[in-house]
Structure formats: structure tokens, C-alpha cells
Amino acid sequence: MRRFSLHVVGTLIVSLVLDVAVLSAAELNAAPMLVIKNARVFDGRNLRPEPRLTLRITDGKITTIKPDESPPSVGETGSVTVIDAGGRVVLPGFIDAHVHPSIPLGFTALREADPNYAANRAALEARAMLRRGFTTVRDMGGPSFGLKQAIDEGLIEGPRIFPSGAMISQTSGHGDFRSRDAAARATDSPDVMQSRGYGAIADGEAAVLTAVREQLRSGASQIKVAAGGGLSSMYDPLDSVQYLDSELKAAVRAAADWGTYVAVHAYTPIAIRRSVEAGVKSIEHAHLIDEGTMKLLADRGVFLSPQAYVFGGAFPMTGKGAAIPTGLDRMMKLAKQHKVRLTFGTDVFGAPQVYGWQSREFGARLQWFTPLEILQQATSINADLLALSGPRNPYGGAALGALEQGAWADLLVVDGNPLENLRLLEDPERNLRVIVKSGKIVKNTLP
Numbered sequence: 349m350r351r352f353s354l355h356v357v358g359t360l361i362v363s364l365v366l367d368v369a370v371l372s373a374a375e376l377n378a379a380p381m382l383v384i385k386n387a388r389v390f391d392g393r394n395l396r397p398e399p400r401l402t403l404r405i406t407d408g409k410i411t412t413i414k415p416d417e418s419p420p421s422v423g424e425t426g427s428v429t430v431i432d433a434g435g436r437v438v439l440p441g442f443i444d445a446h447v448h449p450s451i452p453l454g455f456t457a458l459r460e461a462d463p464n465y466a467a468n469r470a471a472l473e474a475r476a477m478l479r480r481g482f483t484t485v486r487d488m489g490g491p492s493f494g495l496k497q498a499i500d501e502g503l504i505e506g507p508r509i510f511p512s513g514a515m516i517s518q519t520s521g522h523g524d525f526r527s528r529d530a531a532a533r534a535t536d537s538p539d540v541m542q543s544r545g546y547g548a549i550a551d552g553e554a555a556v557l558t559a560v561r562e563q564l565r566s567g568a569s570q571i572k573v574a575a576g577g578g579l580s581s582m583y584d585p586l587d588s589v590q591y592l593d594s595e596l597k598a599a600v601r602a603a604a605d606w607g608t609y610v611a612v613h614a615y616t617p618i619a620i621r622r623s624v625e626a627g628v629k630s631i632e633h634a635h636l637i638d639e640g641t642m643k644l645l646a647d648r649g650v651f652l653s654p655q656a657y658v659f660g661g662a663f664p665m666t667g668k669g670a671a672i673p674t675g676l677d678r679m680m681k682l683a684k685q686h687k688v689r690l691t692f693g694t695d696v697f698g699a700p701q702v703y704g705w706q707s708r709e710f711g712a713r714l715q716w717f718t719p720l721e722i723l724q725q726a727t728s729i730n731a732d733l734l735a736l737s738g739p740r741n742p743y744g745g746a747a748l749g750a751l752e753q754g755a756w757a758d759l760l761v762v763d764g765n766p767l768e769n770l771r772l773l774e775d776p777e778r779n780l781r782v783i784v785k786s787g788k789i790v791k792n793t794l795p
């Protein structure tokens with residue numbers, strides 16, 4: 349018994365020494381380091397050819413990615429933690445380009461809920477998103493500033509958040525959830541959805557400028573405007589065009605003066621075209637787009653931000669949404685044909701089961717794209733979109749959606765090869781063995 353223990357201890361010491369031997373004295377004395385060895389690296393654009401790489405991480409960033417220099421072992425010594433990926437694929441943490449972490453209830457329930465209750469549910473959903481491998485999300489509408497702050501301060505677990513703040517809408521537009529009575533119409537008595545920051549109703553250039561600047565004052569990294577009819581909204585036909593050119597241009601200029609950009613909710617060619625002509629950089633949904641308008645996006649380098657699962661049959665699309673499923677197929681084919689920059693987003697919100705669909709977006713895209721293309725959408729292409737926030741990028745100190753020297757150490761270790769079987773990612777609880785955000789281990793189920 350004693351001899352066995354000594355043998356185990358001896359083996360441990362040998363393996364620790366071997367690990368430590370490849371670390372310089374400076375590294376050993378430096379800030380805590382995380383080492384991930386024996387990794388096949390998907391860097392956000394391609395699978396690197398080397399079968400065994402070692403990533404070193406300090407201060408939340410990747411300091412080096414080099415060929416393995418030590419035999420596989422797991423150990424911990426001093427301030428160095430070593431994870432042996434065992435030859436598994438390591439990916440950048442995923443980015444969801446369109447999600448609503450702060451709308452954790454349906455609109456009617458949200459309206460009546462105690463704001464603290466809604467905030468706690470949002471915190472739970474943020475944690476669940478991170479544990480699905482989404483280390484960064486772009487919030488496309490909702491009061492996420494406090495949620496973001498609590499996550500960034502390390503009070504709760506969650507993804508990095510690029511907040512838009514309130515979605516800005518015209519009267520009777522996609523963001524107008526007020527009742528029809530006269531009191532609710534008066535601008536000096538906003539209803540609860542506005543006073544809590546879910547939406548902002550603004551008509552005319554001056555009011556639009558104010559609404560944009562209010563979001564920027566709160567810390568928005570980009571601005572969300574509703575430029576056309578919506579599915580979940582009360583008053584607007586889907587084909588309605590929302591905001592005049594002059595109002596859209598005012599929003600774009602106010603955002604540009606802050607160094608950032610406007611994303612619009614729009615389905616139809618006319619709403620998309622008007623937005624692009626006004627300088628909008630990201631089109632959300634766009635499921636009814638035609639070929640000419642797709643070409644315009646390609647020519648102008650505008651990002652297309654569609655969702656395939658939620659709009660591809662998860663809900664029965666009737667009434668307002670009847671044309672969406674056909675439109676989705678046509679849009680994806682046109683986007684591929686014209687090489688439009690297509691982002692990965694899910695638009696999940698409203699209920700736990702809907703948030704749970706977030707990972708199904710991977711498989712839903714397989715009818716149009718290869719696993720490699722979809723992984724690029726969820727990492728490097730989304731990161732290119734987030735970079736449009738320029739100086740308003742809250743995490744501008746390093747690259748996102750990339751495994752490269754100097755990038756944020758947001759990464760995932762996956763069981764199986766997602767480049768061959770992308771649907772592995774639809775079961776993150778089982779198949780994401782390690783989740784690291786900003787160099788901190790969120791999850792590790794490797795032995």
C-alpha cells in the first residue's frame with residue numbers, strides 16, 4: 349500500500365517536473381498561467397495543420413501557441429494550471445450576434461414582473477449561455493447594462509456582452525408595445541417597457557438623436573433600430589417600412605459620431621435598402637430579401653445577421669410570418685452565392701426552453717453551409733462584426749473569436765471533431781469538456 353502511494357507520488361512529481369521544465373523562470377514567477385496542451389486548434393478561420401499545440405494563457409490572453417514540448421500529463425504547480433486536451437479540437441469561444449439576455453420572459457409577463465425577478469432570470473440565462481460555449485454575445489435590445497456590469501465584475505457567470513440598450517422604434521413600429529389609449533401615447537408618460545429600457549419610442553430626427561444618445565450615454569456598443577415590420581409586435585404589418593431616410597441617417601450619424609454603428613431589424617427589400625443607403629452596417633433577420641438587395645449588401649460590405657432555427661420551423665409560421673420559411677431558404681442561398689458576410693445569431697429570448705434552442709442554430713445551418721463555414725460564422729466573422737463598435741467595443745484590448753497570440757483567452761475543448769460532426773455542439777453539456785473565458789476556467793470535465 350505504502351509502496352503504491354510512493355509510486356503515485358513519484359509519477360506525479362516526474363510529470364510536474366516535466367511540465368515545469370518547459371516553463372521559463374519568468375513564466376513561473378509571473379501571474380497565474382493556464383496551459384492547454386495536446387490541442388488541435390481551430391483558430392476561428394481554419395483548423396491548424398499541427399496535430400499537437402500548446403496554448404499559454406496569462407492575464408486573460410493567449411501569450412503563445414506553439415508545438416507541444418512536453419509529454420501529455422495533467423498537473424498543477426505553483427501558479428501554473430495545465431489542462432491536457434488529449435488531442436481534442438480547441439475552438440475560440442462562440443459569439444452569438446443576435447440575442448436578448450435581458451428579455452427572459454414573454455412581453456406580457458415581463459411587463460408585470462418585478463424588475464428584480466426579471467434581472468435574476470436574466471442572470472441565470474446568461475450563465476446558461478456561457479455554459480453552451482457562448483463566451484460573447486451581442487445584445488440586440490434590452491436593458492443589459494447592469495447584467496454586463498455584474499458579469500464583467502465577476503459577480504456572476506456570463507458571456508461578454510455588447511449591449512445595444514433599448515431598441516429604438518417609431519410610433520406603431522416593431523418596438524411599440526404601448527396600449528392604444530391616449531395617456532400611453534403622451535411622450536412624457538412612457539410605459540413600463542420604455543421606462544425599464546427595453547425599447548425607446550422616437551419619432552422625428554430630433555427624438556431619434558436623443559434616443560440614440562441616451563443609449564450611448566448608458567454604454568451601448570452599437571445601436572439597434574427597428575426599420576420595418578416585425579413578427580412579435582402589435583401594430584405593424586410585416587411589409588411596413590419604418591423610419592424615413594432622414595431619421596435613419598440621423599441615427600447613423602449620432603452613432604458614427606460616437607465611433608460606432610447602427611444595426612436594424614428589417615425583413616423586406618425596401619426596408620433593408622433604405623437602411624443600407626442611410627449607412628446601416630448590420631441587417632437583422634432579412635428573411636424576405638431579394639437578389640438585388642443581397643448584391644447591395646455584398647457591394648457595401650454590410651453584414652447579414654439572420655437566424656435559421658427560430659425562424660426555420662421552431663415556431664409555426666402563420667399569419668404575419670407565413671412567408672418567412674421560404675424566404676429563409678432563398679436568403680441563405682443568395683447570401684452564399686453573393687459571398688455576403690453572414691453572421692451567426694439565434695434571436696433567442698422570452699422563455700427558458702427558447703434560450704435552450706441557442707445551440708440548435710449550428711445544425712439548422714447545415715442545409716446551406718459546411719461545418720467549417722458555420723464555425724467561421726460563429727467566431728471570426730462575428731468578431732469582424734463586433735469590431736465595428738470601434739472605440740465603443742467594451743473588450744477592445746484583444747481579439748475575439750480567434751485563437752492566436754494576443755487574443756482573449758476565450759476557448760472551448762470539444763469531444764469529437766465538430767468540423768466533421770457539427771451537431772456535437774448541439775449538446776454542449778456533454779460535448780464541451782472545457783470552457784475558458786478570459787483565461788478563467790468556467791468548466792472542466794476532463795480527467
Ligand SMILES: [Zn+2]
Pocket residue numbers: 446447448488695
Ligand atoms: Zn431580436
